[in-house]
Structures are given as C-alpha cells and as structure tokens.
Amino acid sequence: MLDFFRNISGPITMHLELTEACPERCRHCYNFVREPNYSFKNITKEDIDLFLDDFKSNGGFHVILTGGEPLLAFDKLLYAVEGVKRRGMSLSVNSSLMLATAEKMKTLKEAGVDHILSTLFSHDPHTHDFIASRTGSFNEIIKGINITRGAGIRVSINMIVTTVNETHVYETGKLLHSIGLNKFIANRMIPSTLNSNSLKNEFLITEEPARRMLDDLLRLNKEFGMTISSCRALPHCFLGDLDEHFAFTARGCNAGKRHLLVNCDGTARACVHEAETYGNVHEIGIKGVWENMGKWRRKDLLPKGCQECALMEICEGACRQIAEVVSSDWSGVDNLDKGPDGLRKYHRGVTNELVNFIKKEKFFVNPEIEFRKEDGCYLIRILGAKCVLIENHFADFLIKNQETQQTFALDDFPERNAEELGLYLVYDMVHSEQHTNIANSLIEQYRR
Numbered sequence: 001m002l003d004f005f006r007n008i009s010g011p012i013t014m015h016l017e018l019t020e021a022c023p024e025r026c027r028h029c030y031n032f033v034r035e036p037n038y039s040f041k042n043i044t045k046e047d048i049d050l051f052l053d054d055f056k057s058n059g060g061f062h063v064i065l066t067g068g069e070p071l072l073a074f075d076k077l078l079y080a081v082e083g084v085k086r087r088g089m090s091l092s093v094n095s096s097l098m099l100a101t102a103e104k105m106k107t108l109k110e111a112g113v114d115h116i117l118s119t120l121f122s123h124d125p126h127t128h129d130f131i132a133s134r135t136g137s138f139n140e141i142i143k144g145i146n147i148t149r150g151a152g153i154r155v156s157i158n159m160i161v162t163t164v165n166e167t168h169v170y171e172t173g174k175l176l177h178s179i180g181l182n183k184f185i186a187n188r189m190i191p192s193t194l195n196s197n198s199l200k201n202e203f204l205i206t207e208e209p210a211r212r213m214l215d216d217l218l219r220l221n222k223e224f225g226m227t228i229s230s231c232r233a234l235p236h237c238f239l240g241d242l243d244e245h246f247a248f249t250a251r252g253c254n255a256g257k258r259h260l261l262v263n264c265d266g267t268a269r270a271c272v273h274e275a276e277t278y279g280n281v282h283e284i285g286i287k288g289v290w291e292n293m294g295k296w297r298r299k300d301l302l303p304k305g306c307q308e309c310a311l312m313e314i315c316e317g318a319c320r321q322i323a324e325v326v327s328s329d330w331s332g333v334d335n336l337d338k339g340p341d342g343l344r345k346y347h348r349g350v351t352n353e354l355v356n357f358i359k360k361e362k363f364f365v366n367p368e369i370e371f372r373k374e375d376g377c378y379l380i381r382i383l384g385a386k387c388v389l390i391e392n393h394f395a396d397f398l399i400k401n402q403e404t405q406q407t408f409a410l411d412d413f414p415e416r417n418a419e420e421l422g423l424y425l426v427y428d429m430v431h432s433e434q435h436t437n438i439a440n441s442l443i444e445q446y447r448r
C-alpha cells in the first residue's frame with residue numbers, strides 16, 4: 001500500500017459550504033471572525049449543480065455538505081443531497097442538529113442521508129454553551145440528536161478539544177454512550193490563520209491534554225465498546241505505540257491531497273482552517289483550483305525531520321496549519337512533534353496471527369470497491385471517502401479477480417505478499433471466504 005497521496009490527479013472529497021450562517025458562534029471556529037453586521041452568503045442551486053458536476057467529472061467520490069449550519073439552508077441541503085445521490089457519489093453532512101425537526105430529518109433520510117456528524121463540546125451544558133456562545137445550545141443539540149436518530153439517521157459526535165474543555169473528553173463520551181451513541185470523535189482544535197492573532201493560539205492544547213484526550217478515548221473504547229477516532233492529523237511520533245493507538249493513525253493531512261473546500265461563492269481552499277484561497281471554481285474549475293493548491297502536495301512543505309521519517313507517507317508531518325501558527329512557518333513542526341527517533345515498528349493491524357490465518361485461508365475481492373487510475377498506481381475507493389493507493393500489479397490482480405469473483409489463496413497473490421494482503425483485509429478490500437468470523441475477530445480492533 002502506498003498511502004502517498006501527493007501525486008493524485010484530483011480530489012477525493014469535496015467539502016461544500018451551503019451557507020455561512022450559523023446559530024452558534026464557536027470561539028475557536030474558523031468562521032468566528034465575522035463581524036456582527038456581516039452579511040452571510042448562501043450557495044445557489046445553480047452553483048450546487050455546477051460544483052457537483054465539475055467535482056464528479058474530475059473523479060471525485062465523496063461530498064461533505066457543511067456550513068455554517070446546513071439546516072439553516074434546508075432547501076439547498078436537500079437539493080444538494082439529491083444532486084450528490086443522482087450523480088452516484090457518497091455524502092455526509094456536518095450539522096450541529098440544533099435545528100433538527102422530525103419532518104426535516106425524515107425528508108433527509110428519504111433523500112439518502114445515512115449519517116450526520118454533529119459537534120458537542122462537553123457533557124456540561126454551561127461549558128458547551130460558553131464555547132458555542134449560545135445559551136441553551138447544549139439542550140437543543142441533545143434534542144436534535146434524539147430526533148435525528150429517531151428518523152433512522154446515524155449520528156456521530158465531533159468534540160473539538162480546546163484549553164476550555166480539555167478535561168471533559170471522558171465524561172462527554174460517557175454521556176453520549178448513555179443516550180445511545182456509539183461513535184465518538186475527539187479532535188484537538190486547529191487554530192485558524194483566518195482568526196486574529198489574539199485568537200489564533202488561545203485555545204490550542206499542548207502535550208499533556210492531548211495525551212489525556214487520547215487516553216480518555218481509549219478508555220471509552222475499552223469500557224463501553226465505543227468506536228473512537230480523531231479525524232484531524234496527529235504526529236505519529238507523538239502517539240508512541242502505534243499499534244495501541246491504531247484508531248488515530250494513518251490520518252495524515254488531507255489538505256490539497258485528498259480534500260478541498262468549495263465555499264458558497266465558489267472560492268476554494270485546500271483546508272477549511274486556511275486563510276489562503278486558490279481561485280474560484282466559476283473561473284478555473286475544480287481542475288484549476290486543484291492545480292493552484294499544488295504546494296500542499298510538495299514534500300518540501302514538511303520539516304526536514306519529517307521528510308526523512310519512515311512514517312512520512314502516512315503521517316504527512318501532521319498539521320501544517322498548527323505549525324504555521326506556532327512557528328510562523330508552514331514548514332515548521334507541529335506543536336506535538338517529537339521527532340522520528342524512537343519510533344517503534346508499526347504493524348498496521350497485520351499481526352502474526354493474521355498472517356498465519358492468511359496462509360491457510362481463501363479470499364475474494366470486495367465487489368463494491370472502485371478503481372481510479374493514477375500516474376503509476378491506482379486509487380481504490382472502498383467506501384465513502386475511504387481510499388487507498390496501491391501499486392499497479394496489485395490493482396491489476398484485484399480488478400481481474402473482482403470481475404470473475406474467483407476466490408484466491410496467498411499462493412495466487414502477487415509476490416505471495418502476506419503483509420499486503422493483510423492490509424487489504426484490514427481495509428475491507430478483500431474478504432475471507434470461509435472463516436469470516438475468525439478474520440473479523442483478528443482485525444476487529446484494527447478495522448479501517
């Protein structure tokens with residue numbers, strides 16, 4: 001597996017901003033700077049069609065419908081959901097859910113929304129309301145979560161961890177588990193260069209709270225079986241034992257490599273937290289803005305130590321935005337960076353037990369995976385935004401076996417490479433023929 005997304009021909013995921021308006025005003029949010037009399041922009045239906053067509057024709061797979069608060073622009077949200085589905089792409093929605101009603105959620109479910117990522121900052125209503133700058137928002141969100149789940153839509157929570165709520169991760173997860181949620185994501189706050197100097201650094205957590213955040217997540221997984229992760233990049237050298245911290249690995253920086261953001265007016269950014277824009281999709285299309293953000297794909301954007309690190313391809317120097325804010329240098333180090341010395345061997349879920357199992361078992365290729373030809377390799381889309389890169393000869397083998405649905409053994413697999421085949425099992429690209437339960441139990445904690 002290559003995991004090296006620097007040369008791919010176009011984005012995998014597009015964040016599409018439907019409205020800038022939001023009933024909350026989260027203190028750390030990249031939209032916080034807007035003045036009270038700011039006139040919020042909304043997307044038009046014509047532009048939704050235009051951006052979706054352009055993204056699709058450039059090989060895009062997954063659209064994240066976001067804001068501001070998308071439920072404030074419900075007609076656009078519904079139009080966008082239908083548009084994404086009609087074009088054969090997958091989607092997810094970012095919404096606080098505080099404006100959810102049973103009728104709206106039923107309509108969204110029928111249109112094809114299966115999952116919504118919401119944001120909650122604490123189990124303590126006062127802390128949430130303080131961070132969101134809105135009294136009562138905690139209660140409105142809990143109510144919205146229940147309504148949404150009642151309509152049959154899965155809800156996961158993204159907790160943004162700042163200096164204000166850094167000790168609240170465990171209790172927040174516990175509360176969410178008690179109301180029936182099973183997936184909990186906690187991310188350290190990414191400061192935005194869009195915010196003023198005084199705000200930029202104010203809420204960024206340091207090493208000790210970041211370790212506590214990960215420990216609390218692992219504890220929630222252990223005690224309640226919750227699915228946990230972080231979806232913003234963390235330095236792999238900070239994680240220590242990578243097998244133990246598997247849930248937080250291989251989530252390198254997406255900016256301009258897998259993702260781009262298209263704002264309501266068509267201006268594009270590589271990262272939602274970034275101030276710089278790379279042109280307007282109206283003028284130069286998705287292809288043009290993707291080319292303009294090429295600096296994000298260059299290795300020299302990373303600090304020297306990261307460029308030489310064995311895990312560079314999966315860690316990608318963690319967060320460049322944080323590096324810029326703490327060192328005024330895009331090629332500086334992330335504030336949690338520990339350097340490559342002392343990195344331990346990383347098995348990525350391919351344990352000896354799994355390798356032994358692979359030697360005895362037969363497999364078939366997941367019929368759902370899709371292939372996108374890239375320069376010198378293939379991009380495999382597994383589900384939603386989940387993609388990997390693999391070398392041509394492995395991809396040729398998978399394509400052929402997917403077509404015939406033939407089962408195969410390790411002896412038939414290119415190079416008889418059990419580690420590579422093990423990764424395909426972990427990433428759900430191949431399935432085992434007979435002993436699915438054994439395979440599942442071996443990879444359960446590592447599954448991607």
Ligand SMILES: C[S@@+](CC[C@H](N)C(=O)[O-])C[C@H]1O[C@@H](n2cnc3c(N)ncnc32)[C@H](O)[C@@H]1O
Pocket residue numbers: 022028029030066067068069070094095096117118119158160187188189190191192232
């Ligand atoms: C701008 S919000 C819009 C969606 C929606 N209003 C919500 O509350 O989730 C999009 C996503 O960005 C996350 N986010 C906002 N500011 C962030 C920051 N400074 N660092 C990390 N994530 C952030 C939010 O938690 C949310 O998951």
